[in-house]
Amino acid sequence: MKITLRLLSSSTLALMVLLAGFSGCGKKTSSGPVLNPASAKTFDAVETHLDSGGDFYLYLRTEQVLAEVPAAMDEWKAALVESAGKDLPLPPEQIDAYYAVARKAFLDLGLTQLRAFGMSGIELEPGLSRMRAIAYSGDEASRGLLWRLGGVDAPHPFDALDFLPATTAYAGFADFDPAVLWAFIQQIVATIPDPKVQAQAKGLPAMAEGLLGMPLADLFASLDKEWGFVIVADEKETMTVPLGKGAATTMPRAAAALLIRVNDDKLYNLLATKVEGTIGAMMPVKKAEANGVRSVTVQLPDSGLPLAPTIARFGKFVAIATNGDIVQQLARTGATPPALMKDTPAFQRFAKLEKMEGNSFAYLSERGADILRTFQLQSFQTEPMPPALKAQVEKLYGEFSQKFVFSIGRLEKDGYATTSYSANGSKQLVAAAAIVPAAIIAAIAVPAVFEAKAKAAEAQAAAKARSEAAAAAKAALDASAADSTPPATDSTAPAGN
Numbered sequence: 001m002k003i004t005l006r007l008l009s010s011s012t013l014a015l016m017v018l019l020a021g022f023s024g025c026g027k028k029t030s031s032g033p034v035l036n037p038a039s040a041k042t043f044d045a046v047e048t049h050l051d052s053g054g055d056f057y058l059y060l061r062t063e064q065v066l067a068e069v070p071a072a073m074d075e076w077k078a079a080l081v082e083s084a085g086k087d088l089p090l091p092p093e094q095i096d097a098y099y100a101v102a103r104k105a106f107l108d109l110g111l112t113q114l115r116a117f118g119m120s121g122i123e124l125e126p127g128l129s130r131m132r133a134i135a136y137s138g139d140e141a142s143r144g145l146l147w148r149l150g151g152v153d154a155p156h157p158f159d160a161l162d163f164l165p166a167t168t169a170y171a172g173f174a175d176f177d178p179a180v181l182w183a184f185i186q187q188i189v190a191t192i193p194d195p196k197v198q199a200q201a202k203g204l205p206a207m208a209e210g211l212l213g214m215p216l217a218d219l220f221a222s223l224d225k226e227w228g229f230v231i232v233a234d235e236k237e238t239m240t241v242p243l244g245k246g247a248a249t250t251m252p253r254a255a256a257a258l259l260i261r262v263n264d265d266k267l268y269n270l271l272a273t274k275v276e277g278t279i280g281a282m283m284p285v286k287k288a289e290a291n292g293v294r295s296v297t298v299q300l301p302d303s304g305l306p307l308a309p310t311i312a313r314f315g316k317f318v319a320i321a322t323n324g325d326i327v328q329q330l331a332r333t334g335a336t337p338p339a340l341m342k343d344t345p346a347f348q349r350f351a352k353l354e355k356m357e358g359n360s361f362a363y364l365s366e367r368g369a370d371i372l373r374t375f376q377l378q379s380f381q382t383e384p385m386p387p388a389l390k391a392q393v394e395k396l397y398g399e400f401s402q403k404f405v406f407s408i409g410r411l412e413k414d415g416y417a418t419t420s421y422s423a424n425g426s427k428q429l430v431a432a433a434a435i436v437p438a439a440i441i442a443a444i445a446v447p448a449v450f451e452a453k454a455k456a457a458e459a460q461a462a463a464k465a466r467s468e469a470a471a472a473a474k475a476a477l478d479a480s481a482a483d484s485t486p487p488a489t490d491s492t493a494p495a496g497n
Helices: 002-026 037-047 063-067 069-087 092-109 178-189 195-212 216-222 266-281 324-331 345-351 366-380 387-399 426-434 436-484
Strands: 056-061 116-125 128-136 168-175 223-244 247-262 285-290 293-298 310-314 317-321 360-364 405-412 415-422
Touching: 037 056, 037 116, 037 128, 063 069, 069 092, 092 178, 128 345, 168 366, 178 195, 178 216, 195 216, 216 223, 216 266, 223 324, 223 366, 247 266, 247 324, 247 366, 266 285, 266 293, 266 310, 266 317, 293 324, 310 324, 317 324, 345 405, 360 366
Parallel strands: none
Antiparallel strands: 056 116, 116 128, 128 415, 168 223, 168 360, 223 247, 247 317, 285 293, 293 310, 310 317, 360 405, 405 415
16 A cells, blocks of 8 residues: 555656646747758758648658768778778778778768758649659758769750650650769779779779870760660551560560760771671671661561661761661651650640750650560569459559659759659659569569469379379288288088098
8 A cells, every 4th residue: 555655646746747847848939840950951952942732742851860970980890890800801900001091082972961851742632643752952062973964054955855756665764874873983992002003993994095095194085974765666667576485575666875975086986897897797797878867787587577787867966776777766857857755745745734945864765664564464474473462553553553654863963863654653652662662572582472372283293293103102012911821721621531
């Protein structure tokens, strides 16, 4: 009883203190907690890049966490060195020197300059949603490699929209400056505390010049810092694509091209010369020049697929393509140039909502999404799958896969922003978070279950065979023993005379 009273008294006292605390809080004039001014400023800056009033909103302040990464790296390095004891692969001073190089390389990437991340989603109309995202760095005077790899140019018009055909199934273009990446690599290698490595690094430019026939600086200067690719699908013709295990699928005739924007002919001349001199010694190579298009095509044996690797130069771009047909479409040669992707009703549906300027864009057409979805589903059919699971997989790809996507990326003064238009919008994220992991687990588990069941069936059959063989052997032994036993005599019969 005394213990109970003491507990009651302690509980009563704690409750009184708690109520007093709430009463004190109620007397404050502030309507809520006072936010960190720096945090509030970051939130407001991120909010300007997002849509409000939608069905999805995410804000994550990262600068405090990422600011602690260097110290955490130092602690882990010290712990690992201490744990290794005398088993260190290098002397401690060399480990410190190599760690300093790795640490500087990580910091120079600029990942720790990511101060916050935000994302929003809103349905504009039935079947059309918009997602906005921002990787916020603030007004950094000097940004790391990840922020500069795409160049430092302001958003610009997408010239590719002036030649991508209406048959485009998938396309993507982005600013990319290889000179920035090369300079970063050289800077890091120069700090490696190994004379042999530094000597090899210093010899790389001369080695590259020997292979290219020109200094790397000249090659970089000839590139205009924009790279892209395109896949077209012609509905008028089809091709058969093998899926493995003897299975195949029929799909619209497709072709692809890698596109590099250039300032002059250096890159094309380099690639064309290499193709003619190296591949041309083994198989036929065809050169052509007409309607402002120069090309070199490798004539492969007929494989049933539209493959004839081509290097081409047209307009402001060099193309590395699967065949010459796609080059002619992109160059818009012929009496009747093909219709453009940007003029199709499907593209115009969201293009009218967005200024067609940025530093990158990606587009998956509705037909391209259908082809991809069909190809994936037929790939699943090459593996045995129960009907119920197969129906769920088809539902996953039918209901939750994207119908189309158009995304624009822009390098802003305070970060990198993206805007995407699609049919599913934020529903896609929720579906991916909830369903895709389950589908992946099923995809991993089902083959294992089938394999286990097959092995169990094999073991059962083998055991049954052994049992039947043992029974047959025993029966044979019993029969043999019966044949060798002399006939029994009747002891009650009278003895013969």
